[in-house]
Amino acid sequence: MTPDELKTTAEKQREAVGKYPHRVHVCMAAGCISSGSDKVKDALTDELKKAGKDKCCLVKGVGCMGLCSAGPLVEVADSVAGNSVMYKNVTAEDVPALVASLEGKPVPHLLLPKDIPFFTAQHKIVLENFGLIDPDTIADYIMMGGYEALNKALTDMGPAEVLHEVTASGLRGRGGAGYPTGLKWSTVAKAGGGQKYVICNADEGDPGAFMDRSVLESDPHRVLEGMAIAGFAVGANAGYIYVRAEYPLAVKRLKNAIRQAERSGLLGQNIFGTPFNFKIDIRLGAGAFVCGEETALIASIEGLRGQPRPRPPYPAVSGLWGCPTLINNVETLANIPPIIRKGGKWFASIGTEKSKGTKVFALAGQVNNTGLIEVPMGIKLRDIIFDIGGGIPEGRKFKAVQTGGPSGGCIPEQHLDMPVDYESLASVGSIMGSGGMIVMDESSDMVDVAKYFMEFCMTESCGKCVPCRAGTAQMHDLLARIMEGDATMRDLALLEKLCDLVKNTSLCGLGMTAPNPVLSTLQYFREEYTSRLLDGGGNGRHPKTAAAAEVR
Amino acid sequence: METAVVENPATSKDTRWKLLTATMRRHGNRPHALIESLHTAQEAFGYIDDVAMKYVAESLRVPLSKVYGVATFYHYFTLKPQGKHTCVVCTGTACYIKGAGQLLQAMEEKYGVSAGETTEDGELSVLTARCFGCCGLAPAAVIDGAVAGKLTVAETLERLDKVIGK
Ligand SMILES: Cc1cc2nc3c(=O)[nH]c(=O)nc-3n(C[C@H](O)[C@H](O)[C@H](O)COP(=O)(O)O)c2cc1C
Ligand code: FES
Numbered sequence: 001m002t003p004d005e006l007k008t009t010a011e012k013q014r015e016a017v018g019k020y021p022h023r024v025h026v027c028m029a030a031g032c033i034s035s036g037s038d039k040v041k042d043a044l045t046d047e048l049k050k051a052g053k054d055k056c057c058l059v060k061g062v063g064c065m066g067l068c069s070a071g072p073l074v075e076v077a078d079s080v081a082g083n084s085v086m087y088k089n090v091t092a093e094d095v096p097a098l099v100a101s102l103e104g105k106p107v108p109h110l111l112l113p114k115d116i117p118f119f120t121a122q123h124k125i126v127l128e129n130f131g132l133i134d135p136d137t138i139a140d141y142i143m144m145g146g147y148e149a150l151n152k153a154l155t156d157m158g159p160a161e162v163l164h165e166v167t168a169s170g171l172r173g174r175g176g177a178g179y180p181t182g183l184k185w186s187t188v189a190k191a192g193g194g195q196k197y198v199i200c201n202a203d204e205g206d207p208g209a210f211m212d213r214s215v216l217e218s219d220p221h222r223v224l225e226g227m228a229i230a231g232f233a234v235g236a237n238a239g240y241i242y243v244r245a246e247y248p249l250a251v252k253r254l255k256n257a258i259r260q261a262e263r264s265g266l267l268g269q270n271i272f273g274t275p276f277n278f279k280i281d282i283r284l285g286a287g288a289f290v291c292g293e294e295t296a297l298i299a300s301i302e303g304l305r306g307q308p309r310p311r312p313p314y315p316a317v318s319g320l321w322g323c324p325t326l327i328n329n330v331e332t333l334a335n336i337p338p339i340i341r342k343g344g345k346w347f348a349s350i351g352t353e354k355s356k357g358t359k360v361f362a363l364a365g366q367v368n369n370t371g372l373i374e375v376p377m378g379i380k381l382r383d384i385i386f387d388i389g390g391g392i393p394e395g396r397k398f399k400a401v402q403t404g405g406p407s408g409g410c411i412p413e414q415h416l417d418m419p420v421d422y423e424s425l426a427s428v429g430s431i432m433g434s435g436g437m438i439v440m441d442e443s444s445d446m447v448d449v450a451k452y453f454m455e456f457c458m459t460e461s462c463g464k465c466v467p468c469r470a471g472t473a474q475m476h477d478l479l480a481r482i483m484e485g486d487a488t489m490r491d492l493a494l495l496e497k498l499c500d501l502v503k504n505t506s507l508c509g510l511g512m513t514a515p516n517p518v519l520s521t522l523q524y525f526r527e528e529y530t531s532r533l534l535d536g537g538g539n540g541r542h543p544k545t546a547a548a549a550e551v552r
Numbered sequence: 553m554e555t556a557v558v559e560n561p562a563t564s565k566d567t568r569w570k571l572l573t574a575t576m577r578r579h580g581n582r583p584h585a586l587i588e589s590l591h592t593a594q595e596a597f598g599y600i601d602d603v604a605m606k607y608v609a610e611s612l613r614v615p616l617s618k619v620y621g622v623a624t625f626y627h628y629f630t631l632k633p634q635g636k637h638t639c640v641v642c643t644g645t646a647c648y649i650k651g652a653g654q655l656l657q658a659m660e661e662k663y664g665v666s667a668g669e670t671t672e673d674g675e676l677s678v679l680t681a682r683c684f685g686c687c688g689l690a691p692a693a694v695i696d697g698a699v700a701g702k703l704t705v706a707e708t709l710e711r712l713d714k715v716i717g718k
Contacts, residue, residue, distance in 0.1 A: 030684070030685060030686055030699060031686050031688050031689055031701070033699070034686055034689060034692070034698070034699035034700060034701050035689065035701060068686070068688025068689060069688050069689070071688075071689075204685070205682075206645075206683075207643070207644030207645050207682035207683040208644045208645030208646040208647075208683055208687050209683070209685075209687070210683070210685035210686070210687055210688070213685035214685070245591065245628050246628070246681060246683070246684055246685070247684075247685060250685075283587070283588070284587070284588070284591050285626075285628070286587060286590070286591070286626030286627070286628035286629055287626055287627035287628030287629075287681070287682075288625065288626050288627060288628075289682070300587065301584070302584050303583055303584035303585060303586035303587050303588075303614075303622070304586075304622065305621055305622055305625040306625065306626070362687055362688075363688075364645075364646035364649075364687035364688055364690060365645075365646055365649045365650070365690075366649065366650075370646075370687070370688040370689075370690075371688045372688070402645065405645065436645065436687075438645050438646055438649060438687075440649060444649060452645070452648055453645075456682070462625075
C-alpha cells in the first residue's frame with residue numbers, strides 16, 4: 001500500500017458506510033457476546049431483510065461500548081439527522097421493535113441515555129474507535145485515520161523524530177510500573193547489534209482486569225500500528241505479541257488483523273515503499289501470572305518455563321535470544337498512533353504534571369456501572385466510582401477500592417478525593433497497576449481479601465527464589481489462622497515482619513509486591529485483624545473468644 | 553478423547569497427530585516451539601499425555617524432563633483427560649467478590665466434585681481459572697466453551713443440568 005492508496009481506502013470506506021441513511025452498531029466484545037449480542041446481530045440482519053430495509057440500514061458488529069453490565073448494547077445512528085441513540089439489555093425479541101423505530105421514535109424501555117456521567121465524564125484516546133469500527137475490517141480502522149501515524153513516521157519523520165515525540169508526550173508504561181516510554185525506546189534504539197525485537201505484553205495477569213483484552217478485541221490494528229512504529233523507532237524488524245490463551249476471541253481477531261495488514265502491505269516488506277520491514281507473530285501464554293513479568297515473558301517466548309531472572313541486564317540491552325528488546329504493554333502501544341498523529345505536545349497537555357494522558361480502567365465489583373472506562377489522569381477516585389460508576393448497588397456503603405490487583409492495595413473512603421496518578425496512588429500504599437479497579441462495599445471482609453490475594457501470589461509464585469516461594473506460603477498460612485480466630489498478636493507481628501522480608505528480598509516484582517494487599521489492609525483496616533486475635537482485645541468476633549466468653 | 557494406541561505419531565494417519573506435526577514443522581522443529589506445540593497437542597486431544605510429550609520431546613530435540621517441566625509449570629496445560637463437559641468457574645478478583653465461591657460450593661454439593669475434579673461417570677469436569685476478562689459480568693463461568701455471566705447458584709446448576717442432560 002502506498003500513502004495515496006491509504007487515503008483512497010479511507011475515502012472509499014467512508015463512502016461505503018455513508019451511503020446508508022441508518023446504521024446499527026452491535027457490541028461484539030466478549031462481554032456482550034456472552035450476554036447474547038451475536039444473536040441480536042443475526043436477528044437484526046434477518047429482520048431488516050424481511051422488512052426490505054437492508055439497503056438503507058447497515059448492521060455492523062463493533063468493539064466494546066464500555067457499559068458491559070447493561071449489555072448487549074446496541075447503538076442506532078441516523079446519518080441524515082446526524083444523531084444516534086443507545087439501547088441496553090437488547091435481546092433478539094426486541095429486534096422487530098428496533099427495526100420499526102428506524103424512521104420513527106426510539107424504543108423507550110430500552111433507551112440508555114447518552115448524557116449520563118458514565119459516557120460524558122470519559123476522555124477517549126485509546127478507546128476512541130471503540131463502538132465505531134468493526135475490528136475485523138481493516139478498512140474501518142483506516143477510515144478513522146488508522147495507519148496514518150505509521151505512514152507519517154516512515155515517510156515524514158524518521159526514527160529520531162519519532163523518539164522525540166514519544167519522549168515529549170510524557171507517556172509512561174501502562175503495564176504497571178509507569179516507566180517513561182520515551183526513555184525505554186531510546187535505550188533500545190541506542191543498543192548496538194543487529195537484530196532487535198519489539199514485544200507487546202498482552203498477558204494481562206491481574207485477575208479482575210480486562211483493558212488489554214478489550215483493546216485487542218475491539219481495535220487490534222491500533223496495537224499493530226503502535227508496534228510497527230516502535231519497531232521503526234528502535235530499529236527492530238520483528239515483533240511478538242504475547243497473549244493469554246484465556247482470551248480466544250482476542251487471539252482470533254489479532255490473527256485476522258495481522259493477516260489483513262500483511263495483505264495490505266502494512267506489515268511485511270518495504271512498508272509504504274520505504275526500506276522498513278516489520279513482521280509480527282503471536283505467542284500464546286499458558287496461564288502463569290508471573291509470565292507478565294518481562295524477563296519471565298521472554299523466557300516463555302523462548303519455549304522455557306516462565307521464570308524471571310535478575311535484572312540488569314534489562315531486556316532493552318539483552319532480551320529475547322540475547323538481543324536488545326523493547327517490551328511494552330498493550331495500552332502503552334495503543335497510545336502511540338495518536339501521539340504520532342497529533343504530536344507529543346498535545347498528549348502532554350492532558351493529565352497531571354507527572355502522569356500524562358489518560359488511563360483505561362476496568363471497573364468491576366460492587367459498583368452499579370461495571371465496564372471499561374478511560375479517564376484523564378488526575379481525575380478523583382470518587383468521580384470514577386460515584387459518577388462514572390454510579391455508586392454502590394442497593395444503597396450499601398462503600399468500603400474500599402482495590403487497584404493494582406495482587407501487587408496493589410485497598411484504598412479506603414478517606415482517600416477518595418485524591419487524584420489518580422502514579423505518585424498519589426503509591427503514596428497511599430497502592431499502585432496504578434495495569435488498570436484493574438475493584439470496588440468493595442461493607443459486605444467485604446478485608447482480611448479475607450488479603451488472604452485471597454496472598455493465595456493467588458502463593459500459587460503463582462514460580463518457585464525460583466526462596467523469599468517468594470516460602471514467604472507467600474507462610475503469610476497465607478498466618479492469614480488463614482487469623483481468619484479462623486486461631487492467631488495471636490505474635491502471629492500478627494510475624495506477618496508484618498514477613499511482609500517486610502518478602503518485599504525486600506524477592507527476585508522479581510511478584511514477590512516484591514505480594515505483601516502490598518496485606519500491608520494496605522493492615523494500614524486502613526487493622527481492627528479487622530486485631531478483633532480476630534485471641535489476645536488482641538478482640539470484641540468477641542472470632543469463634544474462639546466468643547466460645548470462651550460463653551463458658552465463663 | 554483418548555489418544556488411542558499409537559504406533560508412531562509421526563506416521564499416524566490420525567489428523568490430530570498431523571496437526572501437531574504441522575505446528576512443530578512450521579517452527580522448523582526448533583526447541584522454542586515447545587509451548588506452541590503443547591498448545592496444539594492440548595487443543596487436538598483435550599489434554600497432554602505421555603505419548604504426546606515424548607513425541608514433542610523427540611521432534612524438537614528437547615529432553616523429556618524439560619517438556620514435562622514446562623507442561624506442569626503452566627496452569628493452562630492439563631495432563632489428565634477432562635470430562636465430556638467442562639465448567640470453568642472464574643476465581644478472579646471481581647468474580648470472587650461477587651460470589652464465585654458459592655458457585656463452586658453448590659457444584660460440589662450437587663455433583664460431588666470440587667475444582668479440578670471430574671465426576672465419576674466422566675460427564676462433568678469442574679475447573680477454575682483466573683479471569684476471563686468478563687469481570688463486568690461477574691461472577692462468570694465458561695460452560696463447554698461459552699462464557700456465561702452474572703450467574704446465580706440456581707442458574708448455574710440449571711445450565712449444568714441441561715448440558716449434562718439430567
Ligand atoms: C509479577 C508481574 C506481573 C506482570 N504482569 C504484567 C501484565 O500482565 N501486563 C503488563 O503489561 N505488564 C506486566 N508486568 C510488568 C512488566 O514486567 C513490564 O514492566 C511491562 O510490560 C512493561 O511495559 P510498559 O513499560 O509499557 O508498562 C508485570 C510485572 C510483574 C512483576
Ligand atoms: S474476575 Fe472473573 S472474569 Fe475477571
